[in-house]
Amino acid sequence: KAGVTQTPRYLIKTRGQQVTLSCSPISGHRSVSWYQQTPGQGLQFLFEYFSETQRNKGNFPGRFSGRQFSNSRSEMNVSTLELGDSALYLCASSLGWTDSYEQYFGPGTRLTVT
Amino acid sequence: GQQVMQIPQYQHVQEGEDFTTYCNSSTTLSNIQWYKQRPGGHPVFLIQLVKSGEVKKQKRLTFQFGEAKKNSSLHITATQTTDVGTYFCAGLTNFGNQFYFGTGTSLTVIP
Numbered sequence: 135k136a137g138v139t140q141t142p143r144y145l146i147k148t149r150g151q152q153v154t155l156s157c158s159p160i161s162g163h164r165s166v167s168w169y170q171q172t173p174g175q176g177l178q179f180l181f182e183y184f185s186e187t188q189r190n191k192g193n194f195p196g197r198f199s200g201r202q203f204s205n206s207r208s209e210m211n212v213s214t215l216e217l218g219d220s221a222l223y224l225c226a227s228s229l230g231w232t233d234s235y236e237q238y239f240g241p242g243t244r245l246t247v248t
Numbered sequence: 249g250q251q252v253m254q255i256p257q258y259q260h261v262q263e264g265e266d267f268t269t270y271c272n273s274s275t276t277l278s279n280i281q282w283y284k285q286r287p288g289g290h291p292v293f294l295i296q297l298v299k300s301g302e303v304k305k306q307k308r309l310t311f312q313f314g315e316a317k318k319n320s321s322l323h324i325t326a327t328q329t330t331d332v333g334t335y336f337c338a339g340l341t342n343f344g345n346q347f348y349f350g351t352g353t354s355l356t357v358i359p
Contacts, residue, residue, distance in 0.1 A: 169349075177291070177336060177349035190346045224290060236281065236293040237347075 136161065138227050138240035146246045152213040155243045159206050159227030165189075166208040167237060168200060171222040180223075183208055184230075212245075220247045252339045254350035262358050267324040269353035271337035278342045280313055280320045285352075286333040294322075327357045 139158045147153050159166050168180040179192035183202035200210045206227070212219055222244050226237035251274045261267050271280065279298045283291035295304055297313035297320060304311045310323045320337055334354045338347040 167346075176351050177338075179346045179348070182346065192346060226291075236296060237291075238293065239283075239290040241290050 138225060138238050140223075140225055140240040140243050142243060143241065144244045144246075146248065147215050148248055149215055149217060151215050152211065153215060153245065155210045155212075155223055155225075155245075157208045157210070157225035157227075157240060159208070159225075160238055163227035163229055163238070164206055165228045165230060165235070166202055166206065167226045167228075168208070168210050169224045169226065170194075171224055171242070172220075177224070180210065215247045217247050220245060252337060252348045252350040254335075254337060254353050256353055257351065258354045258356070260356045260358060261327050263329060264326050267327050267331070267355055269322050269335050269337075269355075271320040271322075271339070271350050273318045273339050273341075273348075275318070275341055277317050277339040279340050281338045281340075281347065282311060282320075282322055283336045283338060283349075284333050285336065289333075291336060324355075327355070329357050329359055331355060332357050 138160055141156045157166055165184045167182040170178045180194055181191045181200050182189045186202045197213045202208045222242045224239050224242045226239045228235040228237045253272050255270050281296045282294040284294055285291045295311050300317050301315045302313040308325045312321045322335055324331055334352045336352045337350040340347050
């Protein structure tokens with residue numbers, strides 16, 4: 135079974151721009167969660183989608199948004215990029231709600247904001 | 249707010265020595281998961297603990313969930329170079345639907 139895929143793997147953007155990241159979960163998985171990983175803050179939860187509905191949202195500003203499509207693929211958008219948004223963005227898929235099932239992480243998208 | 253702390257932040261051990269990382273939550277957890285992230289890689293699920301006082305073993309790895317469900321530990325016996333990486337705990341609170349990841353413990357094994 136193919137693992138979680140994320141595109142693009144690397145991205146360089148300028149402050150003020152916006153960016154869209156994509157995540158394709160493992161086939162059959164209905165839950166997709168997004169995390170931001172930085173050396174200083176560790177892994178921080180952004181949001182979780184299950185069956186196209188946002189189930190939970192972390193403590194991030196409204197510039198961070200996401201959506202999930204009917205095929206469970208998910209996108210994350212960050213508008214008006216700031217230097218502090220530079221991070222590794224990881225998505226994770228699971229069979230069901232993440233509180234009951236293990237999460238499978240993708241390789242991540244490394245975003246650099248200059 | 250909810251915090252999940254891990255200690256130590258870094259640990260260097262000689263190959264063959266034991267290693268333990270501790271995870272502490274400010275609130276009671278409904279369950280806890282452990283992940284390993286190799287350098288340059290992504291977190292990989294190791295195990296989930298649900299019951300108070302639960303102990304699970306995977307070969308040289310032993311995982312424990314505290315009686316009060318506010319702490320957990322991962323113990324590795326006789327470390328090997330393949331154990332190198334950062335170990336994260338992720339706790340789910342009783343009233344939340346998201347996992348709070350611990351700060352991680354970076355393990356270096358010296359051959």
